[in-house]
Structures are given as structure tokens and as C-alpha cells.
Amino acid sequence: MGPCRLVADTVWKEIESTHSGQPSGRSIFQVVGESKRKEEYFCFPEHFCACYSFFYDIVSKGEQLCCKHQLAARLAASLRSCIEVEVSDEELAFLLSKL
């Protein structure tokens, strides 16, 4: 599967959601991986993903600009095709502390 198709599939078939805290508006993306285990990865689209590929390929080796989850999250955000989950600022703080 070529990278574009991979990304398109990730955007349209998988569940992406963005958790945004109210009333601060601070947010984080949650992207579901495409493996059978359906791992969920927290992601700041511009600069971070919790998946191992981000750590090994992007940060450590510097081989790629971003991982597929970051790309999917950015596409989902610009296409407004992700589910926005509003949480309280306190809940968001708890989520972020578990990063």
C-alpha cells in the first residue's frame, strides 16, 4: 500500500478524535492505529506522537518528518473529519499527565 493510500485509509476508516478542554481550548489528538490491536496514540500533530515510530524514525534517526498518525491527525483536522470530544479542563489535565 503506498503512503497516500495508507494515509487516506487512516483518515477515513479509523476513528480519530480530538480531546479539547473546556473552557481553555487546549487540545490533544487521539489516533487509532491500523493494526489489529487498535492501539490509540496521543498526538500533537505538529510535533509529537506517542507511537514508537515517532521516537525511532523521526526523533532518533531523523529519517522522516512525521509519522502516519501525525499526518492523519493533520489531515483530519483540516478536513474537519475528526470527532471532537469536549472534556473539562481538569479531565484534560489528567489525560495529559498520563502522556
Next chain:
Amino acid sequence: MVERFFSTRQMEDRSHSHSHPIMLLSGPPSSGKTSLLFQYAYNSATQTSFSHQNVLFICNRRNLESNPPFLSQDVDPSSDTFQHIQMKYVEDDEGIKRYFAAFHLHNTLPSTIIIDDFGDFFDERSCQERYGNSRGRELAMVRTLALCHNAIIHANETRPCKLLLSDTHRGDSLRLLFIYKRWVSTIFTIKGDGSGSFILKSNSSSESKRTAKYTIALHYLCLEGITEDCEQ
């Protein structure tokens, strides 16, 4: 921008907080980093372009008490400015993460946050256990830096907010610079000059490069001179 670390005439801070909010001060052991950070905190707390210029200084209490910083000779330790510098003592990286995870909950935010000896908060053993990975410490630093970055960028949507980290390098450079560079826009590097003084340089390409020479040999932070670096 090296002037910000010394008790010298401060120029208007034209650095764009919103786009370059995270900085790193990297230097060898015992090169006056904590002293420079304290002076930076003092200078930030005296800036008068906004009504409140509160500074938060995050560090390990034991380290600070066993190696207290040296102030510049013309800084009065009883000055009111120090009322605007709040100390926060944390034990480990989890403490830092908790603070930045809850950053958006604060009613008032500091304009400058300083974390002394950032790398020291990440214990190799406990990070390896936490992530079940031999590179656990690096994983932990990546996550914490990303969280800090997200917090600071979000804060900058409403008002300027900067984060200044320090870390110790042994040898010529910081081993984990490749991690810091992802999230840190400006890096200040300290090098010994071989005769008891230190040279502070910035990697910023957006302004004329000035280097500062200083010493802490007399138990004061003493600026010896600032020179224009003409090398390109």
C-alpha cells in the same frame, strides 16, 4: 540575547515568544548555569512592558541548597523584584509533567518559566522501568518536552510566555541535543575559555551574534565583556 543572562543594560526583548518560546542553556558542570538562570529570572521579573512579570523557577531543592547560585554584584538579594520569582521544587520528571499537564488550569500564568538541570530530573532506571525500554530516559524526555511545548504554545495564544531550560553537557556538546532540537528554538552554549572564564554564545541566526565572557571565580556572577561575533 545573551545580555538577558547578565546584570547589564537590558535591550527591549524583541524575541517572538509565540514562535520561539523555548530556549536551552547548555554548559559543562560548574559553569555558572544556575547563576545565569537566576539573573535571567531577575531580569525577566523587572521587565515593565506588562503589568505582571512573574517568573517561576523550577529546580531540585537539594541541588539548589548545596550549590546556591551567585548573584551579580549589583543585584540586591533583598530587592522587591525577587517577590515576583516563585520557586517550585520538584523531585522528578513526573513532577514537571504534572505541572505542564495542568498548565491551562491556572488563572494567572508566569511570563517566564525556568527549569534548572532539566535532564537531571529523568532518572535512567525508573524511566527504563516505566517504558520497559532501555531508552526509557530518552522516551521520557521526548514526552515531557512535547508536553511543555504544547503548554507553552497554548499559553502564548493569550499572552507571551517563555520556557528556559538548562542542562549539563560533558565533553563538547549535549548528547541528547537531537531530542532538544525538536522543541527548542534557541540554544545558548557555554564553553570554558581555559583560564577560569566562560564564553556564552547563542545559536540564534535571527539577530547579530553577540558572545558574552563571564566568570564566577569570585563568587559573584561577573560579566567581563560582550563582543560582536563577526564570524558567519
